[in-house]
Amino acid sequence: MSPGFDVEPVRWEGTLHLLDQRLLPDREAWVMCRGVSDAVEAIGDLTVRGAPAIGVAAAYAMVLAVPDSGGDLGSAMTSVRDGGEALKAARPTAVNLAWAVDRQLEVASAVQAESAPGIERLRDALLESARSIHESEVAACRRIGSIGADLVPDGASVLTHCNAGALATGGYGSALGIVRGAVEAGKQVHVWVDETRPVLQGARLTAWELTRAGIPNTLIADVAAASVIARGDVDVVIVGADRIAANGDVANKIGTYGVALAASAHSVPFVVAAPVSTVDMACPSGDAIVIEERDPGEVLSIHGQRIAPRGQVAANWAFDVTPHRLVTAIITEAGVARAPYPESFRYLAGGT
Numbered sequence: 001m002s003p004g005f006d007v008e009p010v011r012w013e014g015t016l017h018l019l020d021q022r023l024l025p026d027r028e029a030w031v032m033c034r035g036v037s038d039a040v041e042a043i044g045d046l047t048v049r050g051a052p053a054i055g056v057a058a059a060y061a062m063v064l065a066v067p068d069s070g071g072d073l074g075s076a077m078t079s080v081r082d083g084g085e086a087l088k089a090a091r092p093t094a095v096n097l098a099w100a101v102d103r104q105l106e107v108a109s110a111v112q113a114e115s116a117p118g119i120e121r122l123r124d125a126l127l128e129s130a131r132s133i134h135e136s137e138v139a140a141c142r143r144i145g146s147i148g149a150d151l152v153p154d155g156a157s158v159l160t161h162c163n164a165g166a167l168a169t170g171g172y173g174s175a176l177g178i179v180r181g182a183v184e185a186g187k188q189v190h191v192w193v194d195e196t197r198p199v200l201q202g203a204r205l206t207a208w209e210l211t212r213a214g215i216p217n218t219l220i221a222d223v224a225a226a227s228v229i230a231r232g233d234v235d236v237v238i239v240g241a242d243r244i245a246a247n248g249d250v251a252n253k254i255g256t257y258g259v260a261l262a263a264s265a266h267s268v269p270f271v272v273a274a275p276v277s278t279v280d281m282a283c284p285s286g287d288a289i290v291i292e293e294r295d296p297g298e299v300l301s302i303h304g305q306r307i308a309p310r311g312q313v314a315a316n317w318a319f320d321v322t323p324h325r326l327v328t329a330i331i332t333e334a335g336v337a338r339a340p341y342p343e344s345f346r347y348l349a350g351g352t
Helices: 036-044 051-064 073-090 095-112 119-151 175-184 201-213 222-230 256-265 341-348
Strands: 010-012 016-019 030-033 156-160 189-194 217-220 236-239 243-245 250-253 270-273 319-322 329-332 335-337
Touching: 010 051, 010 119, 016 036, 016 051, 030 036, 036 051, 036 073, 051 073, 051 095, 051 119, 073 095, 073 119, 095 119, 119 175, 119 270, 119 329, 156 175, 156 222, 175 189, 175 201, 175 236, 175 270, 189 201, 189 222, 201 217, 217 222, 222 256, 236 250, 236 256, 250 256, 256 270, 256 319, 329 341, 335 341
Parallel strands: 156 189, 156 236, 189 217, 236 270, 270 329
Antiparallel strands: 010 016, 016 030, 243 250, 250 319, 329 335
16 A cells, blocks of 8 residues: 555654644654643644544643642643543644533543542543544545545546545545545546645645656645536535534635535535534534634745735635535535434434
């Protein structure tokens, strides 16, 4: 199997280690997080990014919130809760982050309710839960890849935006997981890779993953995507998601909405790939999704090199919302959701 299939962004080796995605593709280096504040900084500055990956990282970071020694369980619980709030605030749009933190807080509360709880017991329980979240996320992406592969014809050209590969998840990929699933099924696939300004996750990360995996790909400027679709060179668009509202509206990296409009105009399927943990049934529509605004310097510069005039004003919304009417299907590990999405999500969750 190609070495590209072994990429993983998050490791636990006595503490939390994160592959520094800011340095890719030029250099592979790891950042060690010794405390929650290190993890909050790493999530905020995009050392680790991608909704599922930052959820996994946050789950492990909650272990770091437990004091090493001394103190009582009550103060340890306060530390864990405070750490959870700091982590949630690091990137508000990605629902997997809050989901993982809340899962860990539930574990911590269960330990506190035990007859003879202790700090070591709390730490062990949180670490066991974090590992379970990590393993489940990877398994979910593999299942998404297997299910979604059926939607990719042999010989297809896929267009994707941003990075929803192994680097953005627990180590397999959601949107790129579907591409991988198709390749593993013996299909020939070519990928059009949007560069994804302003941080260039497509150019730096998606192209790197695909090339390592030996999957043919072509990098294009974001402004070329609509033209490539219009020429008939795209069979399906597949993207990831940072939050999916109950009505099927999808928050993803800025620029996704424009790709969806072009796909709709030319009758090209627009498919979203994400684990169930990315579906926020408490969020009624995309109007309720908080869109993160990042440092305008990311727009004004590329890798530290200024590209705009001094004093130039810039805006930097990290995400946009694609309305559910433009979404052909949402692939989760539980199955394929289609409109009407509220009913479809309830069915996949085992409801009526």
